[in-house]
Amino acid sequence: MSQAKQRVSVYAPASMGNVSVGFDLLGAALAPVDGEPLGDRVHVEASDGPLSLECVGPYADLLPGNVADNIVLRCARHFLQQQGKPEQGLALTLEKNLPIGSGLGSSASSVVAALAAVNAFFDSPLSPQELLVMMGELEGQISGSVHYDNVAPSYLGGLQLMQQDGARALPGFNAWYWVVAYPGITLSTAKMRALLPTELPLATALRFGQQLASFVDACHRQDEAQALAVLKDVVAEPYRAAHIPGYQAARDKLQALGCPAVGISGSGPTLFAVAGDKTQAEAAARYLQQHYVLNARGLVRICKLDPVGVQVERGAM
Numbered sequence: 001m002s003q004a005k006q007r008v009s010v011y012a013p014a015s016m017g018n019v020s021v022g023f024d025l026l027g028a029a030l031a032p033v034d035g036e037p038l039g040d041r042v043h044v045e046a047s048d049g050p051l052s053l054e055c056v057g058p059y060a061d062l063l064p065g066n067v068a069d070n071i072v073l074r075c076a077r078h079f080l081q082q083q084g085k086p087e088q089g090l091a092l093t094l095e096k097n098l099p100i101g102s103g104l105g106s107s108a109s110s111v112v113a114a115l116a117a118v119n120a121f122f123d124s125p126l127s128p129q130e131l132l133v134m135m136g137e138l139e140g141q142i143s144g145s146v147h148y149d150n151v152a153p154s155y156l157g158g159l160q161l162m163q164q165d166g167a168r169a170l171p172g173f174n175a176w177y178w179v180v181a182y183p184g185i186t187l188s189t190a191k192m193r194a195l196l197p198t199e200l201p202l203a204t205a206l207r208f209g210q211q212l213a214s215f216v217d218a219c220h221r222q223d224e225a226q227a228l229a230v231l232k233d234v235v236a237e238p239y240r241a242a243h244i245p246g247y248q249a250a251r252d253k254l255q256a257l258g259c260p261a262v263g264i265s266g267s268g269p270t271l272f273a274v275a276g277d278k279t280q281a282e283a284a285a286r287y288l289q290q291h292y293v294l295n296a297r298g299l300v301r302i303c304k305l306d307p308v309g310v311q312v313e314r315g316a317m
């Protein structure tokens with residue numbers, strides 16, 4: 001009697017790094033309100049051959065031509081080596097649903113889905129904390145530095161604040177909509193990081209600390225007015241805004257439409273706008289679709305925070 005082969009499929013949502021107020025320290029997982037997924041999927045199944053990866057999906061053509069350079073394969077190799085397992089017997093498929101170099105945590109979504117999938121396939125030898133550390137390391141290999149503000153929310157869901165010893169969930173504001181718009185062009189995270197100064201003036205450092213502390217306090221007390229008053233980026237936006245086509249004009253227009261906060265998602269070019277209700281979110285989305293999106297690769301989504309993060313499905317083939 002032949003034994004059924006196991007198959008594991010994992011979805012990892014898109015995420016916004018920084019959320020303006022927490023450069024490299026704060027990130028949010030995104031769930032479109034229309035119920036359509038916004039994130040990569042990785043499927044792992046047993047095979048009789050060497051470790052392999054097939055890429056499909058709307059943004060698969062933008063992935064590195066050499067599959068060995070794909071972060072999903074690198075994640076699987078790293079996991080197998082770390083576990084002392086041979087590089088064979090696994091067939092991976094990546095559904096590349098997120099644009100690359102977008103500010104939507106595209107590589108992080110692939111990393112989270114890949115590592116969660118292989119870990120689940122082997123019955124979870126790594127703990128969630130060990131897996132999160134590995135995700136940060138692998139994401140750091142391609143984005144130019146180790147920062148957890150995309151992998152932590154994509155893995156754990158919600159609004160995640162990085163601490164010395166891991167990630168802590170912050171209570172978000174349930175009423176808020178997060179409208180995200182990706183114009184359809186690529187900006188490399190490493191290049192957008194190279195725009196930043198290596199040191200900040202003392203006054204900027206003080207303002208950053210005060211704003212982040214106020215935001216965290218406001219989340220815990222559910223003080224919406226205080227949270228919105230400090231949802232500003234004094235670290236990266238001043239150096240990046242001019243390098244994102246149309247960003248400054250869109251930010252001004254969205255503020256004029258009444259959006260109480262607008263910022264760069266991760267290192268851009270995606271921008272986010274907070275909207276207090278659905279009507280305002282729809283007005284912002286219409287504006288962004290008409291004036292910020294540059295080509296057919298672009299997208300606009302009205303989102304809430306994704307409270308779940310990674311989703312693992314097991315099945316037999």
Ligand SMILES: Nc1ncnc2c1ncn2[C@@H]1O[C@H](COP(=O)(O)OP(=O)(O)OP(=O)(O)O)[C@@H](O)[C@H]1O
Binds near residue numbers: 110188266267268
């Ligand atoms: N599965 C993958 N998904 C995304 N990028 C990948 C993947 N595998 C390899 N790469 C490469 O990793 C690099 C990712 O660059 P970068 O960090 O700028 O993009 P990103 O993760 O999409 O950014 P962002 O976090 O702003 O969405 C690119 O050079 C891309 O070709």
Ligand SMILES: N[C@@H](CCO)C(=O)O
Binds near residue numbers: 023024236
């Ligand atoms: N915190 C990172 C996020 C990149 O997506 C940055 O802004 O460079």
